[in-house]
Amino acid sequence: MADIRNDFVGIKSPNPFWLASAPPTDKAYNVVRAFKAGWGGVVWKTLGEEGPPVVNVNGPRYGAIWGADRRLLGLNNIELITDRELQTNLREIKQVKADWPDRAMVVSIMVPCEEQAWKAILPVVEETGCDGIELNFGCPHGMSERGMGSAVGQVPEYIEMVARWCKANTRMPVIVKLTPNITDIRYPARAALTGGADAVSLINTVSSITGVNLDNFSPEPSIDGKGSHGGYCGPAVKPIALNMVAEIARDPQTRGMPISGIGGVTTWRDAAEFMALGAGNVQVCTAAMTYGFRIVEDMIEGLSNWMDAKGHASLSDIIGRATPNVTDWQYLNLNYVAKARIDQDKCISCGRCHIACEDTSHQAITQTVNGKRMFEVMEDECVGCNLCVNVCPVEGCIEMVPLAPGTLDQRTGKTVSDSYANWTQHPNNPMAKAAAE
Amino acid sequence: MSEGRYREGIATHRLDAAEYAENLNDLHPPFDRHEAQVEADRCYFCYDAPCMNACPTQIDIPMFIRQISTDNPLGSAKTIFEQNIFGGMCARVCPTETLCEQVCVREVAEGKPVRIGLLQRYATDTAMKAGAQFFERAPSTGRKVAVVGAGPAGLACAHRLAMHGHEVVVFEARPKPGGLNEYGIAAYKSVDNFAQAEVDYITAIGGIEIRYEQEIGHHFTIGALVLKYDAVFLGMGLGGVNALGGADAQASGSVDAIEWIGELRQAADPGAVPVGRRVVVVGGGMTAIDAAVQARALGADEVTICYRGPRERMKASVYEQEVARSRGVVIRFEMQPSRILTEGGSVSGMEFTRHGETVTIACDQVMKAIGQTLVAPDLGTAADKLVLEGGRIVIDAEGRTSMAKVWAGGDCVNAGEDLTVAAVAQGRDAAESISRALAQ
Structure with missing residues (x-):
């Protein structure tokens, strides 16, 4: 039986399947259900700084495109970071981590691009006992208009600067989550490495409009007749994500830097492909949002069966195996x-x-x-x-x-x-x- | 003495109203939008698709299904009607299992064809409900064409002639249009008076006048039409029925299946149509199936189809046979009819010869579905002769008969299968030929 236990920058989890920072990881209720279902870890939905929480729209947050038989191929969302009180989240993170010590608990953070803001939040997050932090430099909607999210991720110098602040102010592993809404993914990855980050995770969502309502000419999803670009994810973005993972894995400057692969992972096979291209583990969101948490059962078993069939004893046997085969x-x-x-x-x-x-x-x-x-x-x-x-x-x-x-x-x-x-x-x-x- | 549905002999009202409604309901309920989209997604949009080539009217099936999948049902209906103005009825009565769906690549691949017939019905029903008309008459040519018979062949011809700007007068022997669509097809294949609605939809193009209760020989002759009109199309179908030979009897309880089907179709109350407790249907085609299934639907306790030939020669498709069996009909093969047995002037049974043995089936009613025959039309003073072969009118590839200015199509000709869809193709193609001839 293949050993699929995962060690990602020192963060251990029973399997390489984490839930990405997203709506499914916003509350203890969801995360506990996920752990019960068997997920190896979660990246808790992005926390903002202390104070009145952000607000979300009160209309549709998601749009989608479908394939045959209305199979969901791509999802788009305009939901912002957590809209719950910081203290509520911290309390729940601490409790869940205490109750599920064998699972990976990473906390996603997005605060203004000022050192003081990061200095303020890092200790309180660390106090929860979580295993690491993920810097959300990826969200392309809403928060980017306020100088956060992808507004940071699109400027390598900012990435380097904030990564450095974080490394200087916490003992926890720092994962930088990258936005794909750039022309060359290697630049932000190199910046994260230069800033001292322990790893990168990618991709965050792709700026997108899922469609246009041809009756009232509103973009979808429609809020009172208007729409705003949202973040696109799901099976449709997997090829984009695979390429970006490979680009970082084979770049001479970032080669060897741990990568958490994200983008349309729906099955064990998708996960194996991401890892073969150099990802140390994977994060999943849309598949869980489409089918519920129990798909992880098949992911665990499918990956394990494939590894057994091919004679791969542990994840290190497959991680990066395809990377040398990606060339110009x-x-x-x-x-x-x-x-x-x-x-x-x-x-x-x-x-x-x-x-x-x-x-x-x-x-x-x-x-x-x-x-x-x-x-x-x-x-x-x-x-x-x-x-x-x-x-x-x-x-x-x-x-x-x-x-x-x-x-x-x-x-x-x-x-x-x-x-x-x-x-x-x-x-x-x-x-x-x-x-x- | 049994009561209700088990009353002996021939009786009406064996069932209650709800049972009739249930039994005579749509054989295949129509797709709703969701079902249509799901099914349309299964189509591979084949190139030079086998289904299209299997359709006697050559409907561009992959295109109309794609149009359903893109939520363009009106475009889909237009694709269908361009080739087959009776696309609505054909969607209901075509033996798709031996035509388009038999050769569907998904039938080949997985034994489950795309359900083309039901998709066609979805598209055509949607357009007809919306009252969408896709064709206009060309400017009048001043030419007049007589069409004999307001069935699928005649009206398909009339519609195409009207599109080309000709004036059309249709001579129909019956009081209603539609031909076998109205009088010869099982009620459960054409519910809600669809045949009449379809005729209204087709004739809405204008330029088509239908004159009812006009019988050849009584009210006009072909020769007279040839003199008065620029062209004549014969689409009168088969007016005669085959006799059982020596075995036939005038006994009460011996009925012609197609007439009985017509009677049921025209009945306001199906319960008022008499049916035996035990029915023998003689024949092996779709009419035999339609009669047998409906005899069961009206409450007949035992219904047996007796076909003289072996299973593999039976004209009704395997699928149709399955439908009949699922409705409790027994089908027996190699049953050569000998004679109808009577008691006191009423049918009491039917005797067959089977491999040299005499087989007797007790019954109250015998329905004859052993084929129809052409009643040779009265040509009047026409100089030309109408050449027949095998009892049907001979036509060339364009639908021309041996008589000058006279075309023919549908069941009355000796070409193609006796199917609604074949009749439509022949009527349409004859109209094109007529138009070309008139343009010269």
Whole structure:
């Protein structure tokens, strides 16, 4: 049985599944339910400074987009940080941590960008006995208009400065939560590291409008006919998050810095992918908000079963395993040649591969063979683009089969080479020519 | 002596009103918006889709389903009606299990086709409820076309002719339009007087005059129409019924299934339609199924369909047979009818030959569903002859008959299957051919 116990910057939890700082972690009631369900840890919903709490809108806080059968693919929210009294939260955090000592209890914090504000809150949070803090530099809505959240996360110098203040004023591990609403995620990550942060967590939500009501032309979610961009999350953002995690994991300056992966984690498989790209654990929100806390049962068991099947004994066996395989386009092997192959026994003859290829790609899939409706790849036209695989409704029906070295690529008329050659060496690359001269 | 539903012989009011309502309700309840969206999501939007090619009217099924999924039901209905103005009735009566749904790739993949028929009904019902009309008449051509028969073939032809700006006069023998849609299809397939509503919807395009109770031979001849009109379309269906040969009898209790179905469709109170306690239906097509299922619906205790051929030759689809069995109908195969037995002038049973043995089934009522025949139309003084083959009118690929200026389609021709949807396709295509001819 695989060991899925997690140690993230010294914070221990029985499994790598934490609930992200978000509506599900706003109160002891929810967090206790989550721990009962089996979650390994939580990041308590963001606390603000002492004083009158923030207020939320009294209309819809969430918008969504859906796939087939109304499966929720993306959620957007305009809820702010906790709107409960600071002392209430602190009291509950302390009690829950005392009752559930084996679970990770991290507290998210967002206060104004002044050292005094951080100096004031850090000791009272530390006093709860929590395991660490997460700096919310990510929320793209509401708080950012007040100079907090993503307004900080978008300025690397601020990240570095606040991280440093925190490290100077608490013994607790400091995790910096990054906003994806920037052009290059490596800059804020480097700033967090320079400021002394123990780890980064990402991604926070993506600025978004989920839709427009075509009756009254209000953006969704609509508050009295108006809307404001909210933070987008859920399965739809997972690819964005995976890339950002990988970018930080493979950046020479931040390589090795612990990462807590966030963004559309819905299943054990998603979690394994985040960890393979370098995340030390994962945080989940939308999946729990969609299906409830008990999905963690399958996450724990599924991850464990997969690890057993593959012979991975502990999480350290999988964390970062895919990171070395993420590279720049220019280093991809141009001598690798693959062709689509359609398994005629699995083909249900929907024709989607044909029309996708015919209309939008390389005219490499037949519609009829000998007058019969039949979809076959014409190898002399196939560039191996994978579009047919992606649009085929039957899993495993179309596969990309690499051509063995020495065989003929019917499209180019060239024999497949067994050597590796990339763009940097390619004759069409002016830079390559320059280097050769 | 048994009471109520078990009364012997032929009787009315075997059931109470609530039971009739329940038994004659929609075979498949229509989709609501949610169900339609969920089902539409299952469609793969196939390219050159098999379902479309299996449809005799070639409806662009993937497109109309996509339009449902994007919440564009009016666009969806237009896609359907462009190919098949009877899309509403076809959604109800088409044997989709042997047409579009049989070849649906999800039927191939998982044995569960996209329920195309119910989706088509959702789209067409939505448009008809909204009173949305999608077609206008072209400017008048001044040409007049006579259509014989206000059934699916005749009205599909009339509608397309009207679209092209021609004046259409439809000659209908019955007091109501719709043909078999009105008189020949089981009540549970067309509830709420749908056939008439559909005719109103179709004729709303204008330029179509229907003259009722106009019978060929009595009130007009084909020859006279040819003289008076620029073109003639024959869509009169099959007016005659096959006899049981020597076995037929005039006994009380021996009825023609299609007439009995029509009687039930026209009855204000289904309970007033007499039905036997034990009914034998002779035949193997959809009419046999419709009659048998409805005999059960009216309270018949034992209903047996006796088909002379083997199971695999039965025309009613396997699905239709299952529907009948689920309603308590027994289906027996290889039952060659011999004779109807009578007692005191009333039917008492029916005798069959089965593998050389005589099989007798006791019954009070025999419903004959052994096919209909063309009543050769009175051509009057026409110079041309109407060539028939196998008792049906011969047409070419465009629907032209052997007579100049005369086209034909629907059950009266010897082409295509005897299905509403095939009749619609033939009527529509003949109208296009007529328009081309008139333009020359």
